[in-house]
Amino acid sequence: MILAKVCVLGEVSVGKTSLIRRYVDRAFSDEYLSTVGVKISRKLLHLASSPTGNETDLQFVLWDLEGGRNSLDISATYLKGARGAIVVGDVTRSSTMEGLQGHIVRFRDVNPTGRVVIALNKVDLLAEVNEPPADHWTDSPGVLALMSTSAKTGSGVDELFTALGMSILQDTGHASDL
């Protein structure tokens, strides 16, 4: 089994915790370690990783980092050692979308080889889902994918985590191809 620390970043109330809750499916305590500003949860992912059909287990250790007023103040030590990050934005609030780049840069500063997926959350609130301007984001180094998600409906959530997991396994040398 491979362990992978993944940080979940984003402005306040973009739905980070809800996203994790949706993904982990209530397999964690709801208590937030608010004084420390972090909540840890985990999720085991089975990935068929090679042409031989071997399954590899990937244990996500998800660090839900409190999105404060100035969330770029998040301690670098919290980010340290993470293999990946999920940067979350609220599609209904443009300010949170503008902050995404700051989070990505901050994460990559601490973990230059870390992988990033971007979650454009709360798509259920939109009347119609427009395709996100993918090219704009995927230009950033380390950004694997950008997905529209809804913690409420569950849309895009599993795909988001699976994409990140596959990438991490590939790095580790357990996945021969994607």
Added chain:
Amino acid sequence: MAASSELQQLRDLLLAPEVITLQTLKRELAAVQQLVQDPEQFAKLIDPILAELIRREDPAVSLAILKAVTPLLDRAVRDKTDQDRSAMTHALAPVSTGAIAVHYAETPESAAQDMAPLVSAAIKEQIRRERDAFIDALYPVIGSTISKYLSETMNMLVQRMNERIESHLSLGSIVRKLRSRITGVSEAELLMRDSLWCRVDAAFLIHKSSGLVIAQSQNPGVPPLDPDLLSGMLTAIRSLFNESMTEGDRPRELDQIAYGESKIVLEVAGFFYLAAVVRGVPTDSFRSKLRETVSEIVQLPGETIAHFEGDQARIPDRVPRLLQELVQGTYGSADRTKRRTPYGVLWAGAILLLAIAIPLGIYLYRNAADRELETRTRDAILAADSLSFKQVVVRVDRDRMQLYGTVSNDHQWTVAARLAGLHSPAAEIENRLTTLNAPLLPVLLKGQAEAIGATLNTIEGVYLDVRLHNGDLVVSGLAPDAVTLHRIEQTFANLPGVRSFRSGITHGEFEIADRLLFAHNSTMLRPGTRAGLEQVKTIAQRTPWSALRIIGHSDLTGEDLVNQRLALGRATGVRAALIRAGIAPDRIIVEGSPGPPPDASMPRIDSLSRCVRFMLIFPRPTDQP
């Protein structure tokens, strides 16, 4: 004008060749100057000369060249360095480390002084760059260094305590005080800890930066903990703490988190930390095991721990085994005691020994001192008068002196006490000497009393039997009258050396102590009564002036008449025997008294009642008118 022209002509005429020579010289000088000012030209000129000079190896020339070149060398190097740093670095690189080594070998102190600032700066820089690697490199050394320092400190403490132990004599409190001082924990807490233990519920080896679990071991007997959540939380807490609690530029380490009855004890290395979930109070033995475990993991070869990427399968098998050993260990107070037993036993033994040895030593010392004083005092008393004080015994008990034994008189009694006082002024003297005012030994007293008795026995009407019984003088017998009787008693009572005197002297008649016993219903003398009869005969012979009344008795059994006859018959039989032994018949009076003799104090026993008794009588009844 003409004159001046002529003079000029004359001058030209005279000096023309010199002028030409001078001009030629000027030209040549300018050429040489130009030659010298152009380094290339000049070098071409002097090269062969220099080569020749150097070839000659003339010491004087070499020195001159050296003197000329030396001041320029540093400038040359500096200039060259400015021009092409890289080339210079490459030129010097092969020799620089060798040069440092030689410098150190030749002048170690100077080299050390030169290098010292560089070393500390280098370490600081290296720590700044790779702090974790540096911690791991130093971890095994620092741990054992601290242990060594601590053990030396403890030895010193123990030594100091050894010196002071005699002044503190309470076993339990000393041991606790000692431990309290060594550990810096209050005595009350030590008391409490003695009865405590700790158990390791789980151990997690956690990657420092990512907070991922590298390896773990959990006690199967307790509810399992979620390693990923716990390690993540711990790492977050640790990070926050270390960041908020820096002291100067050095971060401080969080080493323990307590919750409920459990504690999470953290031991931090460079790239990882070991978190042990402990139930109870973490004991010293546990902490020591924890450090040992970390130390061993740090020294494992390979970098899979330092650069842990989440794959636990790549971690050496040794790591989970070490954690398992940590979890399975027992760290109770018994363990503590076991390790400290030698100290405890030694202390207890030493204190016990002192508790016995000190009083014993004091006692023996005092005893010896007392005996010595006794001997000294007695010698002094004997030196004054060895004969008179022969029986004086001196006893000393601490500061009290007692004199025992006997002296002849009051004077000697006083002198003995005074002599003792002179030789032991500090002692309180108790004079228990007894005084014999007459110098009489018992045997001497007996002889004297018997001699007096013998003398008095020569008087008519006086028969005395003198005995010394347990130092008591007992005199019994017959006196002719009351006045004489009193005088006789006074004589014996006032005899010097007599402690007590008892008188059994009577006047008128005196019963001889010997009686003759008879068989039931018989008047025949038995063979066993011969000695008694002999005694009576002797007394009768010694008192020719007396009459001898023989009184026969019977028991109360049988008829009175028979008893009357038996009593009289027994007395008559004895009379006949005495007459046969030579006693004059006219001195003998015979009586039969049926029934036992009139002895108020004697038990009335039939065998004793059947007897004959004898009374000496003076004056004789027959002599009376």
